[in-house]
Amino acid sequence: MTLGTRDLPAHGIDSAGWFPGPRAEHAAWLRDALARSLDTWSAWRRDAGAGDPSVWPDGQLPDDQHEQIDAALQTLARRLSGETATFSPHYAGHMVSDASMPALLGHVLATLHNPNNTSKEVSRVGTQIEAEAIAMLARMIGFDPAHARGHMTSCGTIANFEAVWRARFRLDHWLSLALWLAETQGERLDVFAAAHMGWPRYHTLRERHAPPEDALRAASAVAGNPADTFRRISRASGREYLGPVVMVPENKHFSWRKAANVFGLGEEAFRGVGLDAQGRLCLKALEHEVEKATAQGRPVLAAVSVAGATETGNFDPVDGVCDLMERWRRERGWRIWHHVDAAYGGFFASTLGAGATALSDVAASALAAIRRVDSITIDPHKLGYTPYACGAFLVRDAQRYAVSSFAAPYLERAHVSDDLWSATLEGSRTSAGAAAVWMTGTTIGFTPDGFGRILENAVEARRAIMHAAMKACPDLRLLDPCDTNIACFTVARTGEPLSVVNAGSEALYEASVQGGRFTLSKTHFPLSSHAGQITRHVEQWGGDFDADGLTVLRCVFMNPYLERETMRAHVVEDMVTLLSGAAPC
Structure with missing residues (x-):
């Protein structure tokens, strides 16, 4: 099936348009955008080094080394082609999906410049971008951005x-x-x-x-x-x-x-x-x-x-x-x-x-x-749709940001707010994550009609897909409650013992791992900590308690392309095929 204009959301905001596309539909534009970014980066280097002599004054560049790099790059590209296709709408295994194009471009461009946000001495702009990105996140979660403090972490x-x-x-x-x-x-x-x-x-x-x-x-x-x-x-x-x-x-x-x-x-x-x-x-x-x-x-x-x-x-x-x-x-x-x-x-x-x-x-x-x-x-690298690795830590005000101070004589600092090295557990920190968040907030916006629409679509996709799957497979039992876009469930026939249901969940997970078109994950809830929730779940089919916990299948519906109804139909079809193949529906 193809994605047509009839598939666009009624509200008129094409949230999926911020992403590369499941079949790399935005590849040509993304290539041009990356090329323009590379041109700007190259011009910066030429201008910054205008007074320096060229390393290759005769213009003879080391082509043999270029060939070595290109050969290794092609090998790496081929190897990465075997990587998990987490960008696919058929992937619902873990908390990862396609990164947005603004985040990708911000990440790449900051990586080219390679500022180290440990200090303004080596990150004049990167530290400013980080502060602005933290203010964007603070505003989104309800902190006053004028008083909130924080920084990006690796996770x-x-x-x-x-x-x-x-x-x-x-x-x-x-x-x-x-x-x-x-x-x-x-x-x-x-x-x-x-x-x-x-x-x-x-x-x-x-x-x-x-x-x-x-x-x-x-x-x-x-x-x-x-x-x-x-x-x-x-x-x-x-x-x-x-x-x-x-x-x-x-x-x-x-x-x-x-x-x-x-x-x-x-x-x-x-x-x-x-x-x-x-x-x-x-x-x-x-x-x-x-x-x-x-x-x-x-x-x-x-x-x-x-x-x-x-x-x-x-x-x-x-x-x-x-x-x-x-x-x-x-x-x-x-x-x-x-x-x-x-x-x-x-x-x-x-x-x-x-x-x-x-x-x-x-x-x-x-x-x-x-x-x-x-x-x-x-974590921006989860539902913020930024590349790994990008976490964030925020506090409500400067007083709550205070930590033990350490001396590092090789780094001069006027005050902690300028140089964060003494206020962060990590010393050297890339600005790539901050740039990705900054680009996301500047373009999509962390607002209800911007980023909020993407996440609303994710929750709506979970509801629609699970409703269709339960209709096709009456023995599918949804774990209640479902607050967001994650669905946990089992496939259980009336009166089936918990141990049998758990074994069925394991079998379905293995079928997914072994090459099923639809990819999901599993998790286990111990009876010792989740007794009430497990009891409520097992009561759905009147099963016997003969196990010390509950193993459920888990789907994370965060893929942005599931905004399209035709894409949801594909996913439902593959999901039901998986479920009916390993357990009777």
């Missing part, structure tokens, strides 16, 4: 680490001051209250008591000796101090387990917060875990909620967590860091503000509440 994992780093910086400052005061004044240390005192009280106490800087550093578990600091806290509080904890929902990304290892907190310190029957963070469970930490004298370094879970794309009640934080601050004086892992779902914020949205009410409320949190992770 969401590093962005999550950035949140832990800053939350630890804040908690450690408050607790070290309280420890010094307790020791010098002979008072009992309330660890939990001290570790959440807030900056206003911290600054008031510092001005009143003027503690020596070296004494505060010695009382710090970060700047001093952590083992000695823990012993001192134990003596001052009258109970053994075991360190802070981090509240992370059971649907957490694997990066949080890594964070426990990297920051030396120990996996035990990352407390799993129970999920409700819909697989979202349970607010009562969060309250219970915080109360338990209070009773144990273990401060909460951060509480995490998820906006777009990796497996399902679903949203935790971010607004509910914000309400809890505000109540604790109002009633108990606690300031607990709230981080939102929106690596996948953050870009759905672009759909808000234009009346009705294709998102669930829970997702819309969660996105609207992000403006109230301390920090957020968002």
Whole structure:
């Protein structure tokens, strides 16, 4: 089938037109655009080096080396032709699709110039572009771009680490001051209250008591000796101090387990917060875990909620967590860091503000509440449709951006806002991701009628495709809820045991991997953490519980070409063929 004008969306905005096309329909234009970019880059080099002698004054360029490069390039091109065709509308396996043409062009052009965003000394323009791109993302998620701070990272994992780093910086400052005061004044240390005192009280106490800087550093578990600091806290509080904890929902990304290892907190310190029957963070469970930490004298370094879970794309009640934080601050004086892992779902914020949205009410409320949190992770290389690797970390204001400072004598800096090397976990950072985001925001726009339309189409495609697939295959059981553009499902006949259904999911996945035209993925939900959601799902067909978890098939419908109804029909046909081939529909 071909894509005709009758296939254009009724609203008249051709969202798919921002992308290269599933059959490289925009190849000629893209080639010209790249050539123009290369011409500009070449002119820049000629102008910048106008006073220098030529390396090849006689004009004889090393053609033999050109031939070697070309031969290797052709070999690489042939090899990459065997790569996974994630640009295809028939690919729904993971959180990856075609990159947009603005993002591709921005990425390539910035790579040609190769600025290192570690410092303005080597990235005069790249750092400006990054600041402008961060402001665009801040505006999209509801932060005030005039006050928000942040930077690009290589991925969401590093962005999550950035949140832990800053939350630890804040908690450690408050607790070290309280420890010094307790020791010098002979008072009992309330660890939990001290570790959440807030900056206003911290600054008031510092001005009143003027503690020596070296004494505060010695009382710090970060700047001093952590083992000695823990012993001192134990003596001052009258109970053994075991360190802070981090509240992370059971649907957490694997990066949080890594964070426990990297920051030396120990996996035990990352407390799993129970999920409700819909697989979202349970607010009562969060309250219970915080109360338990209070009773144990273990401060909460951060509480995490998820906006777009990796497996399902679903949203935790971010607004509910914000309400809890505000109540604790109002009633108990606690300031607990709230981080939102929106690596996948953050870009759905672009759909808000234009009346009705294709998102669930829970997702819309969660996105609207992000403006109230301390920090957020968002990945442009997922639903931002930029090339890898491009993550982003943002905080609400400069105070929340503060981290431990380090000296690097070979890099001069006037202040941290000019040179980010001391405020980022990564040292050298490419500006390619920032340029890709900048190009995307400048052209498509992170607005409801721009980028929001692309993501609305993705959610609508998920609904249409799954509806058609369920109509053709009555035994297809959709995992509820579906907040966004990800669909998880099983194929189960009435009364079929869970173990048999799980085996069927494994078989269907293998059939997809072994050359099926339609590509999907799978995931497994343990009964220990997802009991309520699994129970609700199995009740659809009245199956027996004879397994310790649920294995589901997973489709990520983020391909921009699924805006076209004819393309959706192709995908439904191939999806049903896959399902009927390995399991009776």
